[in-house]
Amino acid sequence: MFIAKYHKKLQHNNYILIPRTFRGKNLQLVTKHNLLYTDIYMKTMIIVDKKNTAKTEKKTTTAANTAKNTVKTTTKTTGKTAAASDKKFVTDITALLKNFPQWYTDIVLKTELCDYGPVKGTMVIRPYGFALWENIRNALDVQLKEREYQNSYFPMLIPSSFIEKEKEHVAGFAPELATVTHVGAEALPEKLYIRPTSETIIGNMLSKWLQSYKELPMKLNQWCNVVRWEKTTRPFLRTSEFLWHEAHAVFADAKTAKKNALDDLYMYENFMRNYLALPVLIGQKSEKEKFAGAETTYGVEAMMKDGKSLQVGTSHYLGQNFSKSFNIKFTDAQKTARHAYTTSVGTSTRLIGALVMTHGDDRGLVLPPRVAPIQVIIVPVAQHKPGVLNVAENIKRTLSNLHYRVAIDDSDNTPGWKFNQWEMKGVPVRIEVGPRDIENNECQISRRDTLIKTTVKLNRIERYVADLLENIQQTMLENATQNRDKHIKRAKTFGELKKAINAGNFVLAPWCNCTECEEAIKTETNGVSTRVIPFDTALEKNSVCVHCGKPAKVEILFAKAY
Numbered sequence: 001m002f003i004a005k006y007h008k009k010l011q012h013n014n015y016i017l018i019p020r021t022f023r024g025k026n027l028q029l030v031t032k033h034n035l036l037y038t039d040i041y042m043k044t045m046i047i048v049d050k051k052n053t054a055k056t057e058k059k060t061t062t063a064a065n066t067a068k069n070t071v072k073t074t075t076k077t078t079g080k081t082a083a084a085s086d087k088k089f090v091t092d093i094t095a096l097l098k099n100f101p102q103w104y105t106d107i108v109l110k111t112e113l114c115d116y117g118p119v120k121g122t123m124v125i126r127p128y129g130f131a132l133w134e135n136i137r138n139a140l141d142v143q144l145k146e147r148e149y150q151n152s153y154f155p156m157l158i159p160s161s162f163i164e165k166e167k168e169h170v171a172g173f174a175p176e177l178a179t180v181t182h183v184g185a186e187a188l189p190e191k192l193y194i195r196p197t198s199e200t201i202i203g204n205m206l207s208k209w210l211q212s213y214k215e216l217p218m219k220l221n222q223w224c225n226v227v228r229w230e231k232t233t234r235p236f237l238r239t240s241e242f243l244w245h246e247a248h249a250v251f252a253d254a255k256t257a258k259k260n261a262l263d264d265l266y267m268y269e270n271f272m273r274n275y276l277a278l279p280v281l282i283g284q285k286s287e288k289e290k291f292a293g294a295e296t297t298y299g300v301e302a303m304m305k306d307g308k309s310l311q312v313g314t315s316h317y318l319g320q321n322f323s324k325s326f327n328i329k330f331t332d333a334q335k336t337a338r339h340a341y342t343t344s345v346g347t348s349t350r351l352i353g354a355l356v357m358t359h360g361d362d363r364g365l366v367l368p369p370r371v372a373p374i375q376v377i378i379v380p381v382a383q384h385k386p387g388v389l390n391v392a393e394n395i396k397r398t399l400s401n402l403h404y405r406v407a408i409d410d411s412d413n414t415p416g417w418k419f420n421q422w423e424m425k426g427v428p429v430r431i432e433v434g435p436r437d438i439e440n441n442e443c444q445i446s447r448r449d450t451l452i453k454t455t456v457k458l459n460r461i462e463r464y465v466a467d468l469l470e471n472i473q474q475t476m477l478e479n480a481t482q483n484r485d486k487h488i489k490r491a492k493t494f495g496e497l498k499k500a501i502n503a504g505n506f507v508l509a510p511w512c513n514c515t516e517c518e519e520a521i522k523t524e525t526n527g528v529s530t531r532v533i534p535f536d537t538a539l540e541k542n543s544v545c546v547h548c549g550k551p552a553k554v555e556i557l558f559a560k561a562y
Contacts, residue, residue: 093106095362100306104356104360107356107364107365108353112129113128113132113236113352114235114236119240121229121239121240122241123236123239128425129352132352132371135373136275139275140245141223141245144267147263147264149220149221150219150220150221151223152220152222153224154195154202155195156194156227157192157193158201159192160190160191161190162326165325165326168292173197176196176229178229179192179194194226195224195226195227196226196228197226197246197346198224198226198246199293199344206218206250206326207327207329210250210329212331213252213330216251217249217260219248221247222245222246222247223244224245225242225243225244226241226244226246227240228240235353236349236356237353237562238350238562242348242349242350243349245347245348246344246345246346247264250340251341252332252340252341253341254341257317261315261343261345265282265345268282268345268347269282269300272300273477275368275370276351276354277359277368277476277477278354278355278477279302280300280301280313281484281532281534281557282299282301282535283298283557284296284297284298284535285298285314285530286513288515288519289529293318294317294321297314297315299313299532300313300314301531301557301559303358303480304354304358305357305360305483307487307501307503307559307560308559308560309559309561310562311531311561311562312350312351315343315344316343318342318343318344319342320342323342327339328340328342353562355371359426359449360426363420366476367426367427367448368473368476369469372405372427374406374422374425374427375427376405376428376430377408377429377431378406378430378433379409379418379433380409381437383410385434387435388433388434389408391438392410398461398462402466404465415432419446427448428447428448428472429445429447429448429465429469431444431465432446441459442457442458443455443456443458444456445461445465447471449472449479450475487505488505488508488557489506489507489508490507491508494521494546494547497521497547498525498528501559506558506559507557508555508556508557509546509558510543510546510555511545511547511553511555511556512547512552512553514545517545517550521547528560529560529561530557530558531558532556532557533556534555534556538555539555
């Protein structure tokens with residue numbers, strides 16, 4: 001993770017700062033910003049010459065190939081075991097292909113990520129789910145601080161007059177606003193809204209705090225809850241109350257503000273790929289789909305296994321809409337008072353739903369190692385026999401000292417029950433050790449993503465687990481990327497679009513960029529909506545709109561969405 005004061009200084013020459021893992025390996029190139037990236041387990045910083053990046057990449061590729069070759073070798077010896085156990089795994093989760101919505105609900109409830117709250121549309125995030133959220137939150141918080149956002153907190157009760165100052169804002173959120181009108185039996189002089197988002201209350205405070213151009217940019221972030229009274233709810237995906245972060249920034253000019261909104265978007269893209277193994281698609285939202293009160297909204301879309309899209313983040317260039325409504329001004333170098341330009345960006349506990357629906361299978365969760373609450377579960381076999389628990393504790397101590405998240409299941413349940421339980425909960429790596437293993441100075445290590453089991457010497461566990469966790473992280477991203485790319489189709493006619501959508505795909509198609517046409521498409525396809533206008537596509541000459549036949553202005557991504 002980059003130290004900001006050194007990063008700015010060094011990125012202009014041939015050197016950049018990168019984190020060093022405990023073993024100083026597993027480096028990967030992040031092409032979006034031409035920075036080197038490694039996993040979350042880090043201890044010190046090292047400086048790497050950009051000119052030698054290719055050599056580093058080559059070594060990394062070799063290491064990854066070695067890990068894959070190991071997997072291929074063990075497949076021959078363990079394939080039968082995995083196949084034989086298929087009949088024994090958890091049976092109280094609906095099959096993914098049979099009923100995807102019920103499969104999702106079964107997983108989030110049975111793996112104890114959450115439970116339903118007593119108020120319709122709310123959920124209780126249970127310890128396992130909250131630990132997952134904490135890991136996501138903590139990793140993203142580092143990324144935000146690298147971008148010089150400072151954490152703060154603003155009240156959840158917002159005067160109704162604040163919301164009503166920005167016309168588009170109030171129109172966009174009016175149906176979802178939860179309102180406080182009384183304290184006890186006494187009516188409040190002004191009704192209060194429970195925050196659906198914080199642009200208005202933050203704008204009010206910024207108008208008090210901001211004085212001079214010397215204070216800009218001003219960048220604030222808060223981790224909090226928001227309330228949006230949804231009609232149709234589903235745990236993590238759409239609930240009346242959810243947890244999120246929202247980061248707000250103020251700038252002296254439009255150009256810098258627009259760049260910040262895009263940089264925040266790219267931060268999301270890299271974070272979701274590198275930590276959550278989500279190969280997201282980014283781009284600009286249509287006028288209809290943009291945030292209420294924004295000049296421009298950029299979206300982050302993830303493909304779920306049922307072919308639907310889940311919006312997992314947004315970044316907004318707000319222009320001067322809120323600064324004029326809330327009188328956010330600063331004095332420039334010529335002593336002239338000017339309205340500022342603002343941006344905001346946010347993502348939420350919806351990311352947990354995205355993890356479930358992108359990586360999960362019929363056995364349950366499959367969690368990326370970098371955010372999994374437990375990365376390694378140790379299951380002692382015949383734990384009542386002498387030495388078994390001691391060896392399990394030694395393994396845990398060794399891996400915990402390397403800052404891995406490790407647990408031992410020494411409950412009275414049978415080993416088979418434990419195997420199924422931890423597979424269902426998505427723990428990336430399982431280590432089994434019993435009396436016979438101890439005699440041979442070895443243990444059995446299984447990976448959750450492929451279910452492949454390997455015999456490993458006890459004195460090689462440290463190195464093997466480090467390589468395996470990295471390989472699992474990368475394999476999950478590769479598999480999700482392949483699935484995404486396989487299900488993105490192109491269409492030139494409305495018939496082709498409908499056919500591809502009904503087959504569970506995203507569709508790239510030319511479009512006239514007209515709201516009336518967009519609404520007609522949604523009506524005639526039972527819910528297909530525009531998602532984003534990708535940055536990396538080019539509209540063919542003389543293209544016509546996939547629906548109305550008028551000259552196309554953009555190529556946009558269509559999908560059914562949650």
